[in-house]
Amino acid sequence: MTDISSTRLADLWTRQLAGEDLTGDERGVLADAFAADEVFRRRVLHDHHLEGALRAEASLQRQQDRQLAAMQQLLRAASRSDRFIARLRPRLESAAYARQSGAERAERHRAWTRRTFFASAAVAAGLVIALVSMRPAGPPASRETLARRSAPARVAQAPAGAPATTASQVAGIAARGQSRGPLDSPLVVNDVRRAVLVTGADDTHDAQTTLDQGTGDDRLRTQLEQLGFEVAVLSADEPLLEEARRAQVVVLSPSVATRNLSEELVTMAVPIVALESSAFSWLGLTGPAWTRDLGHTPAQLTDVVIEDSTQPLAAGLSGQVPVFSRRQRLRWGVPGPHAIQVATYPGAPAQHSLLFAYERGALTPGGSPAAGRRVAMFLGNGRIIRRLAVPGWRLFDAAVTWAAEDTR
Amino acid sequence: MDDAVTDASEKSLLERAVQGDVEAFSELVRMHYPAIRVYLGAHVHDQGALDDLAQDVFLRAFRGLPTLRHAVAFRGWLIGIARNRALEHLRELVRRDAIGRDRFQEMLAEAQVAFLEAENQDDDGRIGIELAALKQCLGSLPSASARLVEEHYLKGRSIVSLAAESRRSAGSVRMALLRLREALRDCIRRRNASESGS
Numbered sequence: 001m002t003d004i005s006s007t008r009l010a011d012l013w014t015r016q017l018a019g020e021d022l023t024g025d026e027r028g029v030l031a032d033a034f035a036a037d038e039v040f041r042r043r044v045l046h047d048h049h050l051e052g053a054l055r056a057e058a059s060l061q062r063q064q065d066r067q068l069a070a071m072q073q074l075l076r077a078a079s080r081s082d083r084f085i086a087r088l089r090p091r092l093e094s095a096a097y098a099r100q101s102g103a104e105r106a107e108r109h110r111a112w113t114r115r116t117f118f119a120s121a122a123v124a125a126g127l128v129i130a131l132v133s134m135r136p137a138g139p140p141a142s143r144e145t146l147a148r149r150s151a152p153a154r155v156a157q158a159p160a161g162a163p164a165t166t167a168s169q170v171a172g173i174a175a176r177g178q179s180r181g182p183l184d185s186p187l188v189v190n191d192v193r194r195a196v197l198v199t200g201a202d203d204t205h206d207a208q209t210t211l212d213q214g215t216g217d218d219r220l221r222t223q224l225e226q227l228g229f230e231v232a233v234l235s236a237d238e239p240l241l242e243e244a245r246r247a248q249v250v251v252l253s254p255s256v257a258t259r260n261l262s263e264e265l266v267t268m269a270v271p272i273v274a275l276e277s278s279a280f281s282w283l284g285l286t287g288p289a290w291t292r293d294l295g296h297t298p299a300q301l302t303d304v305v306i307e308d309s310t311q312p313l314a315a316g317l318s319g320q321v322p323v324f325s326r327r328q329r330l331r332w333g334v335p336g337p338h339a340i341q342v343a344t345y346p347g348a349p350a351q352h353s354l355l356f357a358y359e360r361g362a363l364t365p366g367g368s369p370a371a372g373r374r375v376a377m378f379l380g381n382g383r384i385i386r387r388l389a390v391p392g393w394r395l396f397d398a399a400v401t402w403a404a405e406d407t408r
Numbered sequence: 409m410d411d412a413v414t415d416a417s418e419k420s421l422l423e424r425a426v427q428g429d430v431e432a433f434s435e436l437v438r439m440h441y442p443a444i445r446v447y448l449g450a451h452v453h454d455q456g457a458l459d460d461l462a463q464d465v466f467l468r469a470f471r472g473l474p475t476l477r478h479a480v481a482f483r484g485w486l487i488g489i490a491r492n493r494a495l496e497h498l499r500e501l502v503r504r505d506a507i508g509r510d511r512f513q514e515m516l517a518e519a520q521v522a523f524l525e526a527e528n529q530d531d532d533g534r535i536g537i538e539l540a541a542l543k544q545c546l547g548s549l550p551s552a553s554a555r556l557v558e559e560h561y562l563k564g565r566s567i568v569s570l571a572a573e574s575r576r577s578a579g580s581v582r583m584a585l586l587r588l589r590e591a592l593r594d595c596i597r598r599r600n601a602s603e604s605g606s
Contacts, residue, residue, distance in 0.1 A: 050537065056445050075466065
């Protein structure tokens, strides 16, 4: 057992804590001890915490009044801005609708100008031809041209449907202007990437979770936000297809019961990351038979084995990687021959996989080509998610990032 | 204050705050800000970030009031938000600053994340260094140690300056501070143990 108060390590640690420069060798000694000695690691961590707590307490004694005053100002401002936004939202929505209508009016005016110009030109050309050939003007080609030229105007004149009803729709309308892409095109508003997290109440491991622990879904949402996504959290019984179409990626939480999901999601081109084994088979990423196509790992484990470290889905990890802070029993799946196999568990049969994916168009065991990128990952319940360590989150980040980079 | 039970005045303030009474929530902030600040400070040493995180915790709490379950003690709920906010901050640091840091700093940052994640999973209500325990233990320090705390932490005097004044080496002052922190840690543990045993 290392006692940091009586060794050279204590000197190194306290110098490090005091902000002194250590040599490369000294930093190496500190790092080696930290990696190898559990007692030293714990003591350093506790000392680090106490140092921080003492500094925070001292800062409170010096500046508590100022800090509290700033906090109260912020709260009043937040309260005012919340009320302001609540009042402003309906006006923004109607303003966006009016702006859209105004843009349509402007486009109609431009189309009318174009039509008038081309019609005049056609009439003039007809007159010239009639004069030259002494034949009556026959302008079917001109009419076709007119029809072609006025086609964009017809698109613009088509009713845009109901007014926008949410802030995101307001932003969407503003960003899209008058050009609408295919329905399955992801919507990127000012480089904001959108993710849909589909959740439910099907996770018994989260039922006893207190608010301060946060549920697995809370963690997933936070992680997606940290990846830079604007996250829409929707439950399976809400209409989510429209949100899904506009997203770069859909993440199916383990809390969702796939029986409540629309089958249409399976064939949508939006990339999907599935975290629970029932979703694997529902999406056709594995067969449906328990113990043949899906099953439990034989033992609880903290580590996974990266099968192909060159894959972007491997997040730069290789070999056996600790992904959990505590041992977990996971569920494996048997992916099809066209899958990208990323991670399995130590001692697993060759066909068992914990993390696998399909490129868009790759044939899945469900018998259909994947409609978009599909990833299956081993985060089968909220407790597993809460126990995910940093390398595990790296794998999650890589899975979501890879899926979202799918080009439609 | 017993964390398991929200006392009557706090309950009344909470009820008013849930109805949108900013002044009531400000009073709750005044009551709990020091504990949250010290809790966060134990994990996040960047003082600039600490100000932002503390404000963020109370803003999240303010906006999350309607979701607060009655059975959950308010301070425990705040600590939970603070823990998650600190975790987000540290995970971001681990991810963003991985290049350019030495191996020890990298491991220390990851160990801090793991520590908070483990704290999140514990069912025993362990919530790090509590301000009340810290204050009580600071009060029980011998006078020389108390003076060292005051000079170094409160007045912000450097180790070199303290060493020069006391004609000691900087190393011995650093060791004295280390021993002092270890004594505080043991005191806080004993206090927590006696509280959980009573």
